[in-house]
Amino acid sequence: MKAEYFKYLLKFKRPSGTSRGVLYEKETFILVISDDGKKGTGECAIFRGLSFDDRPDYEDKLKWLCENTDQDVEFLKDELKEFPSIWFGYEQALLNLKHGGKLYFPSEFTDGKSSMMINGLIWMGDVDYMEEQIQEKLAQGFHCIKLKIGVDWKSEHEILQKLRQKFSKDKLELRVDANGGFSKDEAEIVLQQLADLNIHSIEQPIKAGNWNDMAELCAKTPTPIALDEELIGVVDFNEKKKLLDHIKPQYIILKPSLVGGISGSDEWVSLAEQNNIGWWITSALESNLGLNAIAQYTFTKNSPMPQGLGTGGLFTNNFDSDLELKGDRLFFK
Template sequence: MLRATYTRYILKFKQPAGTSRGILTEKETWFVKVWYSEQPEIYGLGECALFRGLSADDTPNYEKKLAYICQNINTLMLYELKGLSSILFGLDTAIADLNNGGKRIIYSTPFTEGQTDIEINGLIWMGDKDTMRQRIIEKLDAGFHCVKLKIGAIDFEEELDLLRYIRKQFSKEVVELRVDANGAFTPQEAPRKLEELSRYDIHSIEQPIRQGQWEEMAILCRNTPIPIALDEELIGIEVSDKSKLLDMIRPQYIVIKPSLLGSFSGSWEWIARSQERNIGWWITSALESNIGLNAIAQWTAYLQTFLPTGMPQGLGTGQLYTNNIPSPLEQTGSTIRYNPQVNWDLSQISF
């Protein structure tokens, strides 16, 4: 008989992580464990990567729902997981892990055998101007060819100055620049700010205005000098509305975050619809621990075997925490790889 249990875990940031929504010093997450009662020593592990204030399933009774699902794992109906993206992501990962022998292999590919790696972008969190400048230098020195800056929290002119600083040293052929506004601009100011940003050969801007303003976002996407990528806009959208959203807004890109978009199946629905409409996409983690990041990286590697994007992915969040789960994931320069010679250390997790 299949069994399941869960535990809460608080991830601690090495440095405060600034976004336009505020500063993060810790991140709550939940681990779920599944096993067969006949073989309890073999178990699958997943991460229900709840993102407070952003996940569609961020509700006061979240733990109660998770407990119910674990208690009723054998009789659970699919409709009972509707709208519970982070829980579905955790269960999908744990069950795939169990089915593959409980070795944290979610998708077996050359990536999990250590034969291939994944190109990633370097993420620059918000901070004061000098701190951000130092972080930019560190990423460029590490060999990143794609750098993503969080913008929208400090003075806009200072943010432009940081972009100017990068472009003085590196052309767009050498360093790809992405920015993420997390919805910080108003629809009224967005056209002017996009125009100013376009002077610095920006690859794309994620979510320039707050989600839920489809008409305003559609106008921006039609007239923007910089390609726009939808991010928060995709969270919590019903299956029946996914095509409607893409047809109305017509973004240049979408950002795929499995723990926020209905796990791998929900994420694939977005990718498939985007492919049909010639909309570009890349995959990004959403502050998961290495348990969740491992699953997303393996899924990304699996997709790239038959649907390569040729773009850096947003999977560089594994080094953010002081108490992350030690894993075979290794970030070397601008790539992430899985080293099968390294063992998982799960001693920090107790159920």
């Protein structure tokens, strides 16, 4: 087998706000593996400022993989355990090489016989911009909306109150994502305010790495807590088990590009289910190449919950999409 990669800069149509700042572009790397006249493509979707593998030797490791693609898979997996997005790109490329075309996980989804429900994502911004996005998602037919919060909680709280006055929890599921934006004391107040509005869950209310504080919050929270950034960089299976045993969250959220791809996500799902912890899968600003692979993988996990999959519509220069959104359901074209 031979391998090569190229860098690609995705440009946002509109600057996208998170509690970590405003995003204007997203760097990614496309990996192509060739064997016996066939090609397999995968995306190594590093997320600068968030990925565990955001480090100076990232491209050196990609070059190393391209020079060592013929090595044993388990050897490569061990060598790349601290480079989850590269490992995931490699997993994608191998699956694509095996199944050809745009396929990674052939299923009823890729046959066009089934679909998945996804949530609508509302980016941070001023009140008018957030309300504009919400109206758009509701008009499209979304039954589950996720709002980024943690920058201006007073305004964000008012938006949630207005939404809940218009739509009961049976009509509209509301999720929020704080990206670690609150202190523990603030989080305790916010968790109660969210419970009063029947909010489904809050992702990462406080910064990752504070296991004791997070465990305390999870033990007494009136609003279910989902771990997100908390999982990043936890690569050892026993350490994953220790984290879940200690914190005991209500949910975990899996971004394959950030938590070790397919094999890494499978480990988290297995541990979560053993501990009666709910989970769902989300994308992390991949191009349409990686998004396609994540969607196909997610379908095989048979989760009944709305998943956090993007639609590739954020960027001006994305690759052609194999996914199509009808209402709040994602289909493979």
